[in-house]
Amino acid sequence: MRIVQLSDPHIVPAAQQPVHGQDTLGRLQAAIDAVNRLSPAPDLVVMTGDQSNDGSETSYLTLKNLLANLRFPCHMAVGNHDYRPVFRRVMLDEAVANPAPYYYTLDRCGHRIIVLDTYDEGEVEGRLDDVQLDWLEQELSHDLPATVCMHHPPVPVGVPWMDKLILKDGGRFLRICNDHASLRLILCGHLHYDFRIELDHATVLIAPSVGLQFRKDPVINPDGTRVIATDEPAAFRIVDIDGPSWKTSIHQLSL
Numbered sequence: 001m002r003i004v005q006l007s008d009p010h011i012v013p014a015a016q017q018p019v020h021g022q023d024t025l026g027r028l029q030a031a032i033d034a035v036n037r038l039s040p041a042p043d044l045v046v047m048t049g050d051q052s053n054d055g056s057e058t059s060y061l062t063l064k065n066l067l068a069n070l071r072f073p074c075h076m077a078v079g080n081h082d083y084r085p086v087f088r089r090v091m092l093d094e095a096v097a098n099p100a101p102y103y104y105t106l107d108r109c110g111h112r113i114i115v116l117d118t119y120d121e122g123e124v125e126g127r128l129d130d131v132q133l134d135w136l137e138q139e140l141s142h143d144l145p146a147t148v149c150m151h152h153p154p155v156p157v158g159v160p161w162m163d164k165l166i167l168k169d170g171g172r173f174l175r176i177c178n179d180h181a182s183l184r185l186i187l188c189g190h191l192h193y194d195f196r197i198e199l200d201h202a203t204v205l206i207a208p209s210v211g212l213q214f215r216k217d218p219v220i221n222p223d224g225t226r227v228i229a230t231d232e233p234a235a236f237r238i239v240d241i242d243g244p245s246w247k248t249s250i251h252q253l254s255l
Helices: 024-037 057-067 084-091 130-139 171-179
Strands: 002-006 044-048 074-077 104-108 111-115 146-149 183-188 195-198 203-206 214-220 226-229 235-242 245-252
Touching (some): 002 024, 024 235, 044 111, 044 183, 074 111, 111 130, 130 171, 183 235
Parallel strands (some): 111 146, 146 183
Antiparallel strands (some): 002 235, 104 111, 235 245
């Protein structure tokens, strides 16, 4: 099974571009074109949060129009820049704006994909409540090898400013992960940088952004403002899973 992970596109309409100096619309379109050309083709695409930069209806409508060009099933997690009620109404075609957490399971090719919702309204860092963690524990109790997809990384990466932004109170989440050998991978975004961290049984893979990349060491301007974005190209992750084994690569775009 091949999974493509597109993370953190930070879409806003053309009139509001650029975002941190980057044309996130053009970059996502280039990523979609690249995904459509992949060989072998992916079985599915997972977007791990911050689909929108501002949570607005216009941004999600813009995103929806772009994704109409994607040839493969696309499944989404919610990020801190998203606004869950509007995300659900526009992207999921729900009749009303529903604020409920959006988490779910997909079984594909003998593998279980569990998508979590770490969104905590008004906060940059993420959280998982006990209801969702109880559900996660149940979903991991099956024998299928599993991958968890979520926006916020559950572990620090060793970069001080980034480590302030990760999943908060993640102790129970990590205990659940370490208690279930069926869990192989945890795919995250949020940090706009490629990281890999090993747990007891699983590997945490943090994807670069398909919109804009972050610096490990922000630049401080003379006026005191902080520059966290770079001009590095957009990128996405490819994960190939074959039974209990897997491999991953980063596909970097030219813009």
